[in-house]
Amino acid sequence: MKILQVTYTDCGSEAAESALCLHRAFRKIGTGSILLTANKHTREPGVELLPGYWKRLWRRLCGKNPALYNTGLPEIVRSYGANAVILHDISGGVASVEEIGQLPGKLFQLLYSEAVFPDEKEPLFQKKCEAWSKLPMTLVAPTAGIARKAAEAPIFCGMERIRIPRGVDLSIYHPGKKEEIRKELGFRPGVFTVLTNPADDPVVYQTIRELKTLFGTQIHFVNSTPRSRAATVRLYQACDLLLDGSKSTNAPYHILRASACGLPVAGFNTGGMAEAVADGWSGRLAEKSDCDSLTAAVCDILENIPYFRDGACEHAAATFADMSIARKYCDHISR
Numbered sequence: 001m002k003i004l005q006v007t008y009t010d011c012g013s014e015a016a017e018s019a020l021c022l023h024r025a026f027r028k029i030g031t032g033s034i035l036l037t038a039n040k041h042t043r044e045p046g047v048e049l050l051p052g053y054w055k056r057l058w059r060r061l062c063g064k065n066p067a068l069y070n071t072g073l074p075e076i077v078r079s080y081g082a083n084a085v086i087l088h089d090i091s092g093g094v095a096s097v098e099e100i101g102q103l104p105g106k107l108f109q110l111l112y113s114e115a116v117f118p119d120e121k122e123p124l125f126q127k128k129c130e131a132w133s134k135l136p137m138t139l140v141a142p143t144a145g146i147a148r149k150a151a152e153a154p155i156f157c158g159m160e161r162i163r164i165p166r167g168v169d170l171s172i173y174h175p176g177k178k179e180e181i182r183k184e185l186g187f188r189p190g191v192f193t194v195l196t197n198p199a200d201d202p203v204v205y206q207t208i209r210e211l212k213t214l215f216g217t218q219i220h221f222v223n224s225t226p227r228s229r230a231a232t233v234r235l236y237q238a239c240d241l242l243l244d245g246s247k248s249t250n251a252p253y254h255i256l257r258a259s260a261c262g263l264p265v266a267g268f269n270t271g272g273m274a275e276a277v278a279d280g281w282s283g284r285l286a287e288k289s290d291c292d293s294l295t296a297a298v299c300d301i302l303e304n305i306p307y308f309r310d311g312a313c314e315h316a317a318a319t320f321a322d323m324s325i326a327r328k329y330c331d332h333i334s335r
Contacts, residue, residue: 001031001032001083001084001330001333001334002031002032002033002034002080002081002082002083003026003031003032003033003034003082003083003084003085003086003329003330003333004033004034004036004077004080004082004084004085004086004105005019005022005023005033005034005035005036005085005086005087005088006036006037006050006073006077006085006086006087006088007019007035007036007037007038007087007088008037008038008039008088009037009038009039009040009041010035010037010039010040010041010042010044010047011039011041011042012041014112014253015088015110015112016037016088018088018110018112018166018167018253019035019037019086019088020035020042020044020047021166021167021168021169021322022086022167022322022325022326022329023035023044023046023047024044024169024322025167025169025322025323025325025326026326026329026330027045027046028322028323028326029323029326029327029330031326031330033046034046034047034048034080034082035047035048036048036049036050036076037049037050038050050076051072051076073099073100073103074099074102074103074104077103077104077105078104082104082105083105083106083333084105084106084107084108084329084333085103085104085105085106085107085108086108086109086110086329087100087107087108087109087110088110100132100135100137101134101135101136106136106138106332106333107135107136107137107138108137108138108139108140108329109137109138109139109140110140110142111139111140111141111142111146111150112142112146112166129154129155129157132155132156132158132159133157133158133159134158135159137159137160138159138160138161138162138332139156139159139160139161139162140161140162140163140164141161141162141163141164142163142164142165142166143163143165143250143272143275143276144163144275145250145271145272145275146250146272147161147163149250162332164325164328164329164332165256165319165320165325166253166256166320166325167320167321167322167323167324167325167326168256168257168260168316168320168321168322169322170260170316170317170321170322172229172233173233173236173257173260173261173316174260174261174262174313175237175261175262175309175313176233176234176237176238176261177237178237178238181234181237181238182238184234185234185235185238187220187238188220190218191217191218191219191220192215192218192219192220192240192241192302193219193220193221193222193238193239193240193241194211194219194220194221194222194239194240194241194242194243194298195222195223195224195235195236195239195241195242195243195258195263196208196221196222196223196242196243196244197223197242197243197244197245197246197254198223198243198245199244199245199246199247200245201245201247201289203245203289203290203291203294204243204245204294206291207243207291207294207295207298208221208243210291210295211295211298211299214295214299219302221243222235222239232257233261236257236258236261236262236263237261237262237263239263240263240264240301240302240305241263241264241265241266241298241301241302241305242255242258242263242264242265242266242283243266243267243294243298244265244266244267244273245267245268246267246268246271246272246273247268247270247271247273247288250271250272252271252272252273252276255267255272255273255276255277256276256316256320258312259276259277259282259283259312259313259315259316260312260313260316260320261312262309262310262312262313263309263312264282264283264284264301264305264308264309264311264312265277265282265283265284265312266283266284266285266286266294266297266298266301267283267285267286267294267297268285268286268287268288268289268294269285269286269287269288270288273285278311278315278319281308281311281312281314281315282308282311282312282314282315282316283297283301283308283311283312284297284298284300284301284308285297
C-alpha cells in the first residue's frame with residue numbers, strides 16, 4: 001500500500017506537524033508514504049517538494065485568480081501510483097474542485113479545527129458546495145465536536161465522514177527523568193509545579209489564587225510558551241499538572257502531547273477537552289466556569305500524582321499513539 005499526503009508545509013503549524021507525524025507513523029508500520037509539500041524544511045525521508053509550478057501557486061492569494069486553478073495536481077498524484085491521497089488543509093484555492101475530484105485512489109480531507117471551514121462569503125463557496133458534494137471524498141474529523149460542525153456545514157453535504165483522532169509521536173512526546181529535568185530547569189524540590197494555560201478565563205485566575213492560599217509556598221505556577229519542541233517536551237516532563245482554561249477549542253492538540261509526556265490535565269468538561277482528557281484517569285474535568293470544581297480537580301490530581309501520571313501515559317498509548325492512528329487509516333483504505 002502506498003499513501004500520498006499533500007500539504008502546504010512540513011514545519012511551523014499544527015497541520016504540518018500532524019502531517020509529518022502521520023507520515024512517520026505510516027513508514028514505521030511498513031506502509032509506503034510520500035509527503036508532498038510546497039515548502040520543505042525537514043530532511044525527513046519520503047518528504048518531497050511539489051513541482052515548481054505548485055510552489056509558486058501556493059504563494060499567491062487563494063481563490064483570487066481563476067486562471068491559476070489548473071495546476072496539474074491529478075497528473076502529479078498519478079505519477080506516484082498511490083492507493084490513497086490525504087489532503088491537509090487544501091480547500092480548492094490553488095487546485096480547482098474539479099481537479100481534486102479527478103485525483104486517483106481514495107481521497108481524504110483532514111479537518112483540524114472550525115477555522116478550516118470555508119467562509120460562505122468567499123467567491124468560491126457556492127462552487128465548492130456544488131462540486132464537493134459529488135466528490136468521492138472522506139472527511140476526517142479528529143473530535144466529535146468538529147465532526148458535528150462538519151455535518152452541519154453545507155459545503156460538506158454528501159461526503160462520507162469518519163472520526164480519527166490526531167496522532168502523537170510517542171518517540172518524541174514521552175515521560176522523561178522528571179527529577180533531573182526539574183533540577184535543570186531550576187524548579188524547587190518538594191514543590192508542586194503547575195503549568196498553566198489560563199486562556200484568559202477569569203475562573204482559572206481565581207482558581208490559581210485559591211490554590212496559592214491553600215498551598216502557600218508549596219506550589220509554583222509556570223506560564224511559559226517555549227519556542228522549541230524540545231523545550232516544550234522538557235516542560236511537560238518536568239511539571240506535575242497542566243491547568244488549562246480552554247473551553248471552545250474542539251481540537252486541543254497540546255493536551256494530547258502533554259498527556260503523552262505523562263502530564264495530567266485539569267480543565268473544564270467542555271468542547272474537545274472532554275474528549276482529550278479521560279476524567280479520573282489522565283486528569284480531572286470540572287464543571288464549566290466553576291472555580292470550586294476546578295480547584296477540587298487540581299487538588300485531587302496533586303494528591304495522587306503517580307496515579308494520574310501513569311494514567312496520562314496509558315491514555316495516550318491507548319487512544320492517540322501515532323502508529324495506531326496510522327493503522328486506522330490503513331484499515332479504512334483497505335475496505
